[in-house]
Amino acid sequence: MAGADNLHQKRIGTTERESAVSALGIHLSEGRLSLEEYEQRLTNTMDAKTNGQLLAVFTDLPAPHPVLPGVPTLRPPTLRGPSAPPATDDVVYSSKSKIAAGVLQLVPSLGIGRFYTGHVGIGLAQLLLTPVFGIGVLWCWIDGILLIANGGRDRNGLRLRD
Numbered sequence: 001m002a003g004a005d006n007l008h009q010k011r012i013g014t015t016e017r018e019s020a021v022s023a024l025g026i027h028l029s030e031g032r033l034s035l036e037e038y039e040q041r042l043t044n045t046m047d048a049k050t051n052g053q054l055l056a057v058f059t060d061l062p063a064p065h066p067v068l069p070g071v072p073t074l075r076p077p078t079l080r081g082p083s084a085p086p087a088t089d090d091v092v093y094s095s096k097s098k099i100a101a102g103v104l105q106l107v108p109s110l111g112i113g114r115f116y117t118g119h120v121g122i123g124l125a126q127l128l129l130t131p132v133f134g135i136g137v138l139w140c141w142i143d144g145i146l147l148i149a150n151g152g153r154d155r156n157g158l159r160l161r162d
Contacts, residue, residue: 007051008050008051008052008055009050009051009052010050010051011049011050012048012049012050012051012054012068016051016054016066016067016068016069017045017046017048017054019066019067019068020045020048020054020057020058020066021042021045022064022066023058023064023065023066024038024041024042024045024057026064027061027064032061032062033061041057044056044057045057051068054066054068055068092158092159093158093159093160093161094117094153094154094156094158094159094160094161095161096116096117096118096154096160096161097160097161097162098147098148098151098152098160098161098162099148099162100113100116101113101114101116101117101144101147101152101160102144102145102146102147102148103144103148104116104144105140105141105143105144105147106140106141106144106145109130109136109137109140109141110126110127110130110136110140111123111124111125111126111127111130111136111140113140113143113144113147114126114143117152117153117154117155117160118154118155118156119155120155122143126139126140126143147160
């Protein structure tokens with residue numbers, strides 16, 4: 001038990017605070033925190049000097065929690081009934097195709113493949129850079145080849161299907 005107390009007394013730095021701020025942002029976006037609660041917890045996070053003070057901000061919140069070196073991550077127990085299916089490592093794929101995305105990047109060379117995958121910002125950047133500098137064409141070609149060879153992800157983070 002003395003080892004756990006010692007871990008909670010270790011000082012934290014910017015990386016740990018940034019991890020906590022990111023986790024708080026997720027809780028705010030998912031509706032677990034009101035704006036006032038978020039602001040108060042954000043203040044407590046920025047004022048925290050030790051692992052224990054930082055973890056105290058998350059005592060009543062489910063995962064995600066900040067990643068702290070040397071401190072085990074709090075994970076809720078997984079409850080499975082007798083009829084629950086076993087966990088699998090199956091990958092969930094997007095409805096979008098990596099071949100279609102890659103070809104749309106290569107043929108018009110205007111970032112259309114990125115619009116297809118839902119990455120509108122990247123698509124706009126490629127579209128705007130194409131007539132101005134011509135570098136957008138090269139960017140589209142490289143991006144298209146990488147999409148075909150390695151695949152990619154859609155705007156929801158799901159892998160593009162083959």
